[in-house]
Amino acid sequence: MIELIDIPLVKPVAEWIWGLEDAVTCLSEVPLLSAPCLSQLFAKALGVVIIIASCLNKIPIMKNMVSAQSAAGISRNSLYGEALVYANSALYGLLSGHPFTAYGENCSLLAQNAILVVLAWKFAAKQSPVKSQEKLLVAIFGVVYVGGILKFLPEEHRHLLMSSTWPVLLYARGSQVFETYLAKHTGSLSIVTTTMNLVGSIIRILTTIKETGDMVVISGYLLGGGLSLLMFLQYWLYLAKTTEISKAAEDSKKEKKE
Numbered sequence: 001m002i003e004l005i006d007i008p009l010v011k012p013v014a015e016w017i018w019g020l021e022d023a024v025t026c027l028s029e030v031p032l033l034s035a036p037c038l039s040q041l042f043a044k045a046l047g048v049v050i051i052i053a054s055c056l057n058k059i060p061i062m063k064n065m066v067s068a069q070s071a072a073g074i075s076r077n078s079l080y081g082e083a084l085v086y087a088n089s090a091l092y093g094l095l096s097g098h099p100f101t102a103y104g105e106n107c108s109l110l111a112q113n114a115i116l117v118v119l120a121w122k123f124a125a126k127q128s129p130v131k132s133q134e135k136l137l138v139a140i141f142g143v144v145y146v147g148g149i150l151k152f153l154p155e156e157h158r159h160l161l162m163s164s165t166w167p168v169l170l171y172a173r174g175s176q177v178f179e180t181y182l183a184k185h186t187g188s189l190s191i192v193t194t195t196m197n198l199v200g201s202i203i204r205i206l207t208t209i210k211e212t213g214d215m216v217v218i219s220g221y222l223l224g225g226g227l228s229l230l231m232f233l234q235y236w237l238y239l240a241k242t243t244e245i246s247k248a249a250e251d252s253k254k255e256k257k258e
Helices: 010-018 023-029 035-054 059-068 076-096 104-122 132-152 159-163 165-183 191-211 215-237 239-257
Strands: none
Touching: 010 023, 010 035, 023 035, 035 104, 035 191, 059 104, 059 191, 076 104, 076 132, 076 159, 076 165, 076 215, 159 165, 159 215, 165 215, 191 215, 215 239
16 A cells, blocks of 8 residues: 555655654644644645735735725835835745745735835825835835845844834834824725735734744734734724715716716
């Protein structure tokens, strides 16, 4: 009888899930996995689900912006700050040798955030268009920053990538919370994206505890989850005003077409 471990690709997949030391042991327990093997399998599966779900995270905001042809309610400072947070988280996971399932969503979120930045530039209010100098500075900084981290950051200072994201994240999402508070509506922000961020932070705390146990990373998710909770509450608090503004914008578009 052929052993499970002898089937092609089974062993590499098992090593990816449980690691080199535990792969053979956990495979021998299939289908009745022990608690440690089952919890690691569950954590890995959740990591994959989060990465897949993250690919859709910013789509609702993009749809709202394109549909309204407006960046109303969107803070560019928040977008710039979040881009830095996603970049630092992805670079920290990569340089620390963490499994991709522990940080992969940051790569997807960074790419989507870059698209949001371009849309925010494109749909900026006509009375305050984004200057070319700002666009150029952001683009150059992004390339130089990532290249500099990969080439020059010493191993003993890698923890700074994550710890430095705390004030940046506080500023990025904090500025969005503050802008929403001033406007008393959420503009093009999406409750779907906010909910995904909140739920994702909760799940990531649990999977990080299991996969790496890195308290620096866990602390970042705790902060991000708290700020996402504030944005979640703001959505429902200002829902009536947001709906009213959206309806007025739709009516205005219809009048122009007529």
